[in-house]
Amino acid sequence: MKKTNQFLVAFIAIITIATTGCAQKNHDEKEVSKIVGQIESAMGGRKAYDAIQTLEWNFVGRKLYWNKWTGDVRVENPKDNQVVLVNINTMKGQAFENGILITDTDKSAALLQRAKEWWINDSYWLVMPWKLKDTGVNLSYVKEDKLADGKDAIILQMTFDGVGVTPENKYWVYVEKDSKLIKQWAFYQNFNDENPAFLKPWSNYKEVAKVLFSYDRMNEKVGPTNVTANKDYEKNIFKKL
Template sequence: MKTIYKAAVLIFTVLFSSTAVFAQTKDEKANLIVQEMLTAMGGIKNYNATHFIQWDFVNRKIFWDKWTGDVRIENPAAKQVVLLNINTLKGKAYENGLLVNDDTKTQELLVKAKNWWINDSYWLVMPWKLQDPGVQLKYIKTDQLPDGKTIDILQLTFNAVGVTPENKYWLYVDKKEHLITQWAYYKNFNDTEPKFLKPWNNYQKTGTILLSFDRPNEDVGPKNVIVKSNFDASIFTEL
């Protein structure tokens, strides 16, 4: 997958535009905007209570037990199925329907699968991850989109977490709906023009929360999302 489609993080030093007090106020404003967003999407309690999510991303199918960290990723293009726990990085991999017995290759596939999960899940649940440890949020400005909507722009970067340390994002949050309407991806922190500006729309209630997926006219993004409380746990242990 192209670099621009990788969910990413950045290790950086925040440059304050004036005094430390002013910067602190901006951080508080960004966090307030995120709190309003999470409330509009169902609340963090309901997100934490969501047990199982399944979705498609480009040519992969992902199954995720949020409570245990167990993940199944099917990659039909390479005839691969990887079963792993994203917290322990333990698991197993199959190619062409056969268990991979080479320990080195298995470990390589487990690492690759975790990176796939980091990327693919971020395109789906990013709003719920904005206050995770290591996340840096900064209020940029309030602006108006061409369609007349008033939005708050937040800058998203990271501190010592993630797999791509040079990226940043701008999130455009509708002031009325309190939902992200689009996001911009910058390959490097100092870039002034984004590599992409894509919609974050078509919110649908799945279980007790809102998620944005099946975005119109987008070839990249989460599709066919399923949220369940009851599921067959053997999908994380058996081919």
């Protein structure tokens, strides 16, 4: 009887721990979702962001044009005198080098893929806060900490399930508790890395089309610049050189 009681107590303890763990997990998920909602609201709101049709910006020497509604992207790469027009959903498009259309199918396909990868990387530096709820993104609460200026922040961790060019990466995003804005981010090359490959500010917010974007980041060599939204482009900017 004594052994039975001991077994029963142990079983109840295991169930209690498991139930508490599930409740805590659900609580954390709700809290994380609430934090993401606060971030989006502080930046102008999801409705305002979704209403932006086109974005244009510069990043590490490249110039990018992106139609968010159609998936059309134009990447100008002056370093190699290339212009690539690609739809990131269909992967159809054209690539030009030295002003000449590339007709070699293998080279053209490689440049279309390269342009998509450029877009994935370069747009992340601009719109990462709007991608926290993307399919394949795992978001979790890490802890509270201090920013470089001493202000309190909540750290969220982003990991990925088979999405992006490098799904083994992870990020920590630092959400300032007062403003509800992301003010810093850390990039880890691999999920199990203890130290980040970089820790950089996400600062200098400016309003574009009723939405706050962090760009022209002060004292940073890497970051998006010259951000423009909903510009009146030529009709074939995503179709012709």
